[in-house]
Amino acid sequence: xxxxxxxxxxxxxxxxxxxxxxxxxxxxxxxxxxxxxICVVFAAQTIARIPLSAILHRLAEFLPFIVMLSLAGLSRGxxxxxxxxxxxxxxxxxxxxxxAHVAKFDRILQTLRSWGxxxxxxxxxxxxxxxxxxxxxxLHRMRQAQAARSFGRVRIWSAWxxxxxxxxxxxLRAFSRAERVHxxxxxxxxxxxxxxxxxxxxxxx
Amino acid sequence: xxxxxxxxxxxxxxxxxxxxxxxxxxxxKKLNQSLTxxxxxxxxxxxALVFAGQMVNFPLxxxxxxxxxxxxxxxxALLGPWGGCIAMTLVLFVQAALxxxxxxxxxxxxxxxxxxxxxxxxxxxxxxxxxxxGGGFRxxxxxxxxxxxxxxxxxxxxxxxxxxxxxxxxxxxxLCALMISFHSLIGVGEALITGLIIxxxxxxxxxxxxxxxxxxxxxxxxxxxLLTAGLVTALAVAAFLAxxxxxxxxxxxxxxxxxxxxxxxxxxxxxxxxxxxxPLPAGGWDQAxxxxxxxxxxxxxxxxxxxxxxxxxxxxxxxVRNPHA
Numbered sequence: 310x311x312x313x314x315x316x317x318x319x320x321x322x323x324x325x326x327x328x329x330x331x332x333x334x335x336x337x338x339x340x341x342x343x344x345x346x347i348c349v350v351f352a353a354q355t356i357a358r359i360p361l362s363a364i365l366h367r368l369a370e371f372l373p374f375i376v377m378l379s380l381a382g383l384s385r386g387x388x389x390x391x392x393x394x395x396x397x398x399x400x401x402x403x404x405x406x407x408x409a410h411v412a413k414f415d416r417i418l419q420t421l422r423s424w425g426x427x428x429x430x431x432x433x434x435x436x437x438x439x440x441x442x443x444x445x446x447x448l449h450r451m452r453q454a455q456a457a458r459s460f461g462r463v464r465i466w467s468a469w470x471x472x473x474x475x476x477x478x479x480x481l482r483a484f485s486r487a488e489r490v491h492x493x494x495x496x497x498x499x500x501x502x503x504x505x506x507x508x509x510x511x512x513x514x
Numbered sequence: 515x516x517x518x519x520x521x522x523x524x525x526x527x528x529x530x531x532x533x534x535x536x537x538x539x540x541x542x543k544k545l546n547q548s549l550t551x552x553x554x555x556x557x558x559x560x561x562a563l564v565f566a567g568q569m570v571n572f573p574l575x576x577x578x579x580x581x582x583x584x585x586x587x588x589x590x591a592l593l594g595p596w597g598g599c600i601a602m603t604l605v606l607f608v609q610a611a612l613x614x615x616x617x618x619x620x621x622x623x624x625x626x627x628x629x630x631x632x633x634x635x636x637x638x639x640x641x642x643x644x645x646x647x648g649g650g651f652r653x654x655x656x657x658x659x660x661x662x663x664x665x666x667x668x669x670x671x672x673x674x675x676x677x678x679x680x681x682x683x684x685x686x687x688x689l690c691a692l693m694i695s696f697h698s699l700i701g702v703g704e705a706l707i708t709g710l711i712i713x714x715x716x717x718x719x720x721x722x723x724x725x726x727x728x729x730x731x732x733x734x735x736x737x738x739x740l741l742t743a744g745l746v747t748a749l750a751v752a753a754f755l756a757x758x759x760x761x762x763x764x765x766x767x768x769x770x771x772x773x774x775x776x777x778x779x780x781x782x783x784x785x786x787x788x789x790x791x792x793p794l795p796a797g798g799w800d801q802a803x804x805x806x807x808x809x810x811x812x813x814x815x816x817x818x819x820x821x822x823x824x825x826x827x828x829x830x831x832x833x834v835r836n837p838h839a
Binding site: 325326329330332333334367371375378390393394395396397398399400401402405406408409412414417427429430432433434435436437438439440441443444445447448452465468469470472473474475476477478479480481483484486487490491494495499500501503 | 524558
């Protein structure tokens with residue numbers, strides 16, 4: 310029996326996928342349906358108190374490419390493919406933004422595990438999610454130090470060169486960290502097998 | 515590069531999902547065969563690294579936009595094709611789930627374009643060039659540069675094929691030309707970044723790269739190395755440009771069928787040759803643009819690969835082997 314938050318992530322993931330699939334599958338001649346769905350998703354975003362600026366910022370990143378593809382269809386004089394690309398893209402992007410804000414990542418993993426995804430894949434995602442922020446913070450510190458050394462003004466070639474060297478250094482540090490983490494895992498009895506605790510009973514699988 | 519939903523048709527999404535699931539499933543199977551207790555920490559950490567690496571912006575000269583690393587070849591150079599493919603899949607999944615970066619329904623297409631093509635295709639080019647150059651610093655860097663450029667171009671080509679499905683029309687050749695032209699330049703950036711990162715790794719921790727490709731290398735002597743690297747690039751370019759020539763012909767044929775080989779309405783310019791009575795579609799120029807972009811890209815990447823591969827390991831300390839490796 311999944312715990313209530315797990316069930317909520319379950320429902321949120323299923324609802325998002327359903328809305329996106331519906332948006333893609335409903336023909337564009339029923340475009341009012343798409344507009345209604347966008348309104349519903351926007352209402353859900355408002356209820357979830359997602360800042361409007363965050364939504365617009367994310368939309369602005371994707372819109373140029375979408376508009377370019379949409380215009381490629383428009384030049385033939387047919388409006389349907391262009392409007393379809395535009396409306397469906399905005400709808401699915403907004404639904405994905407809502408999901409990313411309301412569902413916690415570990416709950417999504419729990420849901421995917423209950424849907425039957427392989428345990429190794431879930432363990433990998435879990436590990437990646439755990440160290441994502443560690444590596445990102447390390448990168449942030451390294452870039453801050455680099456900017457402090459270079460006074461923030463560099464030529465393009467040296468910016469490329471130093472950024473790539475920074476990434477190389479980050480890679481070496483990340484691999485050293487992976488070696489240390491691996492040693493620590495081995496010291497705690499890690500043998501390559503993923504074992505999980507059952508949340509309800511605290512017992513091992 | 516990340517596709518959001520709504521760009522591809524549901525049918526294309528479904529087919530790419532099946533293809534990507536098959537490829538990733540096969541990668542999992544191969545990874546499970548060689549599953550050691552190191553697999554999860556190192557694959558997970560590489561995925562986290564590629565994710566973080568994509569956040570570093572590289573400014574483009576004269577433009578206000580900037581590019582970033584994609585990382586398919588980097589992951590595959592560190593983990594091999596199976597681990598690299600899975601690491602890229604993890605990155606794309608987390609980007610979709612955590613940051614709404616790339617659509618849920620297009621995840622299959624994104625995994626196929628960047629993960630599978632980037633890791634498997636990238637590994638094919640990388641390992642061939644690396645072995646031809648006898649491994650080592652030079653082989654790794656030249657291999658990574660060429661593989662990165664080819665994988666970006668291949669991803670763009672694959673996207674065009676996916677997009678065409680459900681959006682047919684003569685405009686397709688124009689879109690392809692645009693995508694291929696852009697991506698032959700984006701690929702140069704990716705090649706440069708990956709080459710610089712790999713050169714840092716190859717200079718300081720070469721065993722990380724040896725582990726992924728295996729220690730066995732076949733050395734080809736002298737000019738043979740150069741020729742092999744050139745040949746691989748030329749073949750790759752030919753392979754990618756040939757389909758576009760035929761796609762263009764399809765567009766032309768479709769246009770001819772639609773118009774019944776009649777001149778279009780409106781004032782018709784005096785044709786210098788009867789053969790060119792049918793107005794040359796914009797695709798004629800597109801084809802030239804594609805070829806030009808391909809040639810410029812190939813030459814640039816080839817020079818880049820040689821320059822990066824043949825300079826001594828700049829500023830590098832002598833290679834320190836990890837005694838615990």
